[in-house]
Amino acid sequence: MPFARPTKPKLAVWKFASCDGCQLSLLDCEDELLAVCEHITIANFPEASRARVDGPYDLSLVEGSITTPHDAERIHRIRRASKYLVSIGACATGGGIQALRNFQDVQEFVSVVYARPEYIQTLAKSTPIADHVYVDFELRGCPISKPQLLELVNSFLNKRPPNLPNRNVCAECKLRGNTCVMVAEGKPCLGPVTQGGCDAICPSFRRGCYGCFGPGEAPNIAALSARMSEHLGVDTSDLVRVYRTYNSAADPFRKESERHES
Amino acid sequence: MRPDQQGEAIFLLPDEKLAELLSAIKERGYQLIAPILRDAALCFSEIDGASELPQGLRDAQSPGSYRIKQTASPERFAHASGPTSLKRFLYPPRLKLWQTQRKANAMVFEEPADPPPRYAFIGPRPCDLQAVAIQDRVFLRSAHPDNDYRRRRENALFVAVNCLHPSESCFCSSMNSGPSAKSGFDILLTEQIESEELYYLVQTGTDEGLEILNTLKLKPAADSKKRKAATELKQATKKIERKLDPTGIGPALKERLDSPAWDELENRCLACGNCTLACPTCFCSTVEDHTDLAGEIATRDRVWDSCFQQSFSYVAGGPVRSTIKGRYRQWLTHKLSSWSDQFGTLGCVGCGRCITWCPVGIDLVAEANAICTERQSQNPTKTTIGVSP
Numbered sequence: 001m002p003f004a005r006p007t008k009p010k011l012a013v014w015k016f017a018s019c020d021g022c023q024l025s026l027l028d029c030e031d032e033l034l035a036v037c038e039h040i041t042i043a044n045f046p047e048a049s050r051a052r053v054d055g056p057y058d059l060s061l062v063e064g065s066i067t068t069p070h071d072a073e074r075i076h077r078i079r080r081a082s083k084y085l086v087s088i089g090a091c092a093t094g095g096g097i098q099a100l101r102n103f104q105d106v107q108e109f110v111s112v113v114y115a116r117p118e119y120i121q122t123l124a125k126s127t128p129i130a131d132h133v134y135v136d137f138e139l140r141g142c143p144i145s146k147p148q149l150l151e152l153v154n155s156f157l158n159k160r161p162p163n164l165p166n167r168n169v170c171a172e173c174k175l176r177g178n179t180c181v182m183v184a185e186g187k188p189c190l191g192p193v194t195q196g197g198c199d200a201i202c203p204s205f206r207r208g209c210y211g212c213f214g215p216g217e218a219p220n221i222a223a224l225s226a227r228m229s230e231h232l233g234v235d236t237s238d239l240v241r242v243y244r245t246y247n248s249a250a251d252p253f254r255k256e257s258e259r260h261e262s
Numbered sequence: 263m264r265p266d267q268q269g270e271a272i273f274l275l276p277d278e279k280l281a282e283l284l285s286a287i288k289e290r291g292y293q294l295i296a297p298i299l300r301d302a303a304l305c306f307s308e309i310d311g312a313s314e315l316p317q318g319l320r321d322a323q324s325p326g327s328y329r330i331k332q333t334a335s336p337e338r339f340a341h342a343s344g345p346t347s348l349k350r351f352l353y354p355p356r357l358k359l360w361q362t363q364r365k366a367n368a369m370v371f372e373e374p375a376d377p378p379p380r381y382a383f384i385g386p387r388p389c390d391l392q393a394v395a396i397q398d399r400v401f402l403r404s405a406h407p408d409n410d411y412r413r414r415r416e417n418a419l420f421v422a423v424n425c426l427h428p429s430e431s432c433f434c435s436s437m438n439s440g441p442s443a444k445s446g447f448d449i450l451l452t453e454q455i456e457s458e459e460l461y462y463l464v465q466t467g468t469d470e471g472l473e474i475l476n477t478l479k480l481k482p483a484a485d486s487k488k489r490k491a492a493t494e495l496k497q498a499t500k501k502i503e504r505k506l507d508p509t510g511i512g513p514a515l516k517e518r519l520d521s522p523a524w525d526e527l528e529n530r531c532l533a534c535g536n537c538t539l540a541c542p543t544c545f546c547s548t549v550e551d552h553t554d555l556a557g558e559i560a561t562r563d564r565v566w567d568s569c570f571q572q573s574f575s576y577v578a579g580g581p582v583r584s585t586i587k588g589r590y591r592q593w594l595t596h597k598l599s600s601w602s603d604q605f606g607t608l609g610c611v612g613c614g615r616c617i618t619w620c621p622v623g624i625d626l627v628a629e630a631n632a633i634c635t636e637r638q639s640q641n642p643t644k645t646t647i648g649v650s651p
Contacts, residue, residue, distance in 0.1 A: 005557075032555075035555050036555065038555075039555050039556065153555075154552075154553060154554075154555055155553075157555060157557065158553045158557045160551065160553065163550040163551070163552060165548070165550075165565075165573075166571070166573055167535075167567075167568075167571060168534055168535070168571075170534040170535060170536050170539075170621075171534075171535055171539065171566075171568060171571070174355070174535075174536065174539035174540070174566070175355040175356065175539075175565070175566060176355075177305070177346060177350060177355075178301060179300070179301035179302055179303040179305060179345050180328075180345065180536065180619055180621065182326075182621045183326055183327060183328050183618065183619055183620075183621060184301070184302040184303045184328045184329070184330075184345070185302050186327075189621075191534070192532040192534035192536070192621055193532065193534075206301060206302075217571070217572050217573060218533070218572050218584075218586075219532075219533075220529075220531065220532050220533055220586060222529070223529060223530055223531065223532050223622055224532055224621075224622070226622075227326070227621065227622045227623075231326070231623075
């Protein structure tokens with residue numbers, strides 16, 4: 001009995017405030033890309049092709065955060081045109097590096113940076129996609145992991161749950177057999193409170209995790225901060241910055257950074 | 263070297279002949295696995311021969327801290343257990359269980375056909391051997407023995423080393439697992455240094471061990487050398503300051519499920535799961551089902567998991583243990599109490615890995631003792647094991 005899917009599902013890729021790195025991960029799947037295209041129609045992906053197929057779309061991958069009134073409208077149109085919507089990358093899931101504006105006065109920046117500030121329409125905060133529309137799944141990371149992206153598409157095609165477990169980076173270090181950088185070398189590491197998925201890439205190169213996959217499930221961040229300041233020589237002002245990198249709009253990281261603000 | 267077994271055949275292996283011993287083992291088709299310096303720690307890894315065994319490395323361990331120091335000593339095993347245990351080899355972190363393929367009107371299932379690796383472990387400690395004995399009970403003495411574990415286990419050779427340099431985290435003497443090995447080895451070494459001469463006292467525990475040793479034509483060790491080693495092993499026992507009462511702890515913990523001492527762990531524990539993954543006996547796993555893009559082939563993998571993950575106990579409606587203290591209590595009471603109801607021994611061997619490798623330095627022995635010395639709570643009947651507060 002040959003196994004055939006009734007129709008080829010349509011995939012769309014959408015960009016909001018971001019660097020494009022995550023959607024390019026799809027093009028980076030060089031060895032697997034042709035096989036993926038056999039099973040799914042890439043219907044909207046401006047980075048890859050000008051050819052567009054009209055919606056609705058079976059699977060939308062949304063990159064970037066919402067930073068303008070126009071984008072806050074546009075994401076609703078995309079949601080309406082999409083059967084499943086998956087936000088991809090730290091911008092889309094945790095506000096991105098541009099969420100650093102959330103802790104400052106963005107109008108002041110605009111007045112200093114632009115010659116004609118009146119042309120600039122921007123929101124006071126950079127927010128994740130899930131703050132605006134219902135999101136079916138999130139792929140974390142800055143950038144996302146290529147194997148995770150392929151697993152997502154694969155599980156979608158085969159109508160099965162994706163193997164994207166919410167274990168933390170510590171678990172991935174232990175699976176790989178990495179020695180803990182915090183215990184053996186006294187290096188500060190966000191691994192215990194960070195969502196895995198990167199296969200513990202930074203500790204594998206003997207540096208601490210900097211949390212680019214965002215907070216893990218129910219993280220006890222205060223206990224980690226206490227250890228870093230009492231035993232690993234991280235001072236309070238650095239603790240503010242440790243949690244304000246790529247996911248500063250993710251609540252657990254935002255709250256912990258604010259707790260250390262003087 | 264067992265201090266109580268002076269009459270037993272004990273041979274003398276000069277360090278120069280250690281290479282011969284390892285070659286003899288390798289020639290029998292074994293892959294040599296020994297503690298070598300990797301990523302700032304002594305980790306069990308594959309080696310080609312004795313020349314790769316580091317010399318003069320000492321470790322300093324304490325709750326949440328591990329440091330290696332190079333000394334001028336020629337000793338190769340003058341350290342305690344490192345971050346990896348034999349679990350990684352006998353019960354690997356990720357294992358393909360089976361694969362299935364669509365065929366005409368059927369699905370065909372296949373188990374992986376690869377022959378199991380033949381490991382020779384060089385330098386596991388007595389606590390590591392006890393951990394293997396505990397995992398044997400879990401995986402082999404059950405209604406459904408683990409086939410992969412059985413094949414790896416049956417193929418393995420253990421060249422254990424008695425522990426003369428326990429770390430600050432160790433408490434094997436409490437758990438009756440060390441510092442001297444009593445069983446579970448094919449060959450047992452006690453590393454000795456005498457006026458700058460490095461040698462090993464060698465005993466055998468199995469016929470295979472004896473067979474290997476016979477090829478080396480070793481001389482029996484002099485009585486004075488046996489006495490020196492026995493004295494040093496007694497001194498090693500005395501060095502271990504961390505103490506736990508292995509018979510009292512299980513019942514005591516059951517009486518104190520409501521102790522306020524658990525509350526404090528809610529704030530301190532990261533619930534990162536490092537203790538469980540570093541533990542040589544923890545065996546929890548999950549399975550992952552994978553498919554190829556076309557949906558023609560599916561595989562099932564077994565992957566290490568940890569009871570500290572909230573989603574570990576997820577059932578319809580939410581996780582059974584939603585608080586960190588609930589998860590810590592589950593782990594500690596399983597290791598030190600309910601494990602014996604389940605398997606007839608405690609689940610702890612006193613290797614101290616959970617203490618050293620906890621990133622925030624939570625000390626299992628200190629916590630267990632503190633909980634058991636707490637005044638018993640008012641209404642102990644209110645809580646039952648396994649139910650989250």
